[in-house]
Amino acid sequence: MDLYPFPAAIQIQDRVSAHQYSSAVYAQGAIDRCLVMWADASIDPSGLSASAVRYLGPSSQRWKESVTLNSLQYGSSGSYEGEFIAILEAFRLAHELALAGAFDRLVIFSDCQSVLKALAKNKGFPVMSSPALVYDMYCYAYALYGAGIEVELRWVPGHAGVGGNVRADKLAQRVRRLAQEIMADEAPGLVVKNVVTTTSSRESLRLALLGRWAHGIQRECGQRQESVFDIESQYVKNILDMFPAIPEYLRQQMLETAQREWIAGAAMQIETLLGLGEVGVEWWGGY
Numbered sequence: 001m002d003l004y005p006f007p008a009a010i011q012i013q014d015r016v017s018a019h020q021y022s023s024a025v026y027a028q029g030a031i032d033r034c035l036v037m038w039a040d041a042s043i044d045p046s047g048l049s050a051s052a053v054r055y056l057g058p059s060s061q062r063w064k065e066s067v068t069l070n071s072l073q074y075g076s077s078g079s080y081e082g083e084f085i086a087i088l089e090a091f092r093l094a095h096e097l098a099l100a101g102a103f104d105r106l107v108i109f110s111d112c113q114s115v116l117k118a119l120a121k122n123k124g125f126p127v128m129s130s131p132a133l134v135y136d137m138y139c140y141a142y143a144l145y146g147a148g149i150e151v152e153l154r155w156v157p158g159h160a161g162v163g164g165n166v167r168a169d170k171l172a173q174r175v176r177r178l179a180q181e182i183m184a185d186e187a188p189g190l191v192v193k194n195v196v197t198t199t200s201s202r203e204s205l206r207l208a209l210l211g212r213w214a215h216g217i218q219r220e221c222g223q224r225q226e227s228v229f230d231i232e233s234q235y236v237k238n239i240l241d242m243f244p245a246i247p248e249y250l251r252q253q254m255l256e257t258a259q260r261e262w263i264a265g266a267a268m269q270i271e272t273l274l275g276l277g278e279v280g281v282e283w284w285g286g287y
Helices: 015-028 077-098 113-121 132-146 163-186 202-213 215-224 228-240 247-261 266-274
Strands: 034-043 048-056 063-071 105-110 150-155 195-197
Touching: 015 105, 015 150, 015 163, 034 077, 034 163, 048 077, 048 163, 063 077, 063 163, 077 105, 077 113, 077 132, 113 150, 132 150, 163 202, 195 202
Parallel strands: 034 105, 105 150
Antiparallel strands: 034 048, 048 063, 063 195
16 A cells, blocks of 8 residues: 555654754744654553653644553564554644644654654554554545645654654653553553553543542542542543544544443443444443
């Protein structure tokens, strides 16, 4: 499958040139009609991956962040997959932001040459936990192309002091370590899949990881005297805000999240919010 913007829009310069270019782009700050995103990942030997994206918001001109946590399979592909997901998340966020029409050009910086080279050739992808990751990347690229947005992927030397890369790297490391602490204290052995957080605060990350069973939500229920249904409904709506606006993909991710977290009535709420009919029994495995 050949796909815009691959391979022509992927730039891997020599180290000196790449450092100079990425540093110059970072120094410019906000660029008119251009969205610049910095993607990086931090992977622990245990398999926990934090894929981070940092960027200047097109409207607020403030730094924004998003981190996606996954429990990856063991092996050498773990680091690769974490970096791939970081770029994928940059595409997802750009797709959502494109709806506002605030930019015509997208530049994504990554320090992982192996991922960029595989995307340029559309081959050479190591075995990943889900083959759908590559397909999703292509879907977003097609969508941005259809919206008339010029897309560019560039290599930035890692750990070389380039501001945007440093921001993304530190964010990924901080969130991964914090998630490990939370999981070790409250949910040893927890397997996470596409857990997205837009803040690196401990409590927000805790709620994202543990869902309605987190003590914070239970305290909120007691203090505000809200029903469990109301809290579940808000929880589902919060998750909906984190995922791509592609109905079938969104539906699948939400149903998997509801199944994993055992949220009573969540499937019905998801279907109602999306207007996509009834839930198939296969999603619930007979529960």
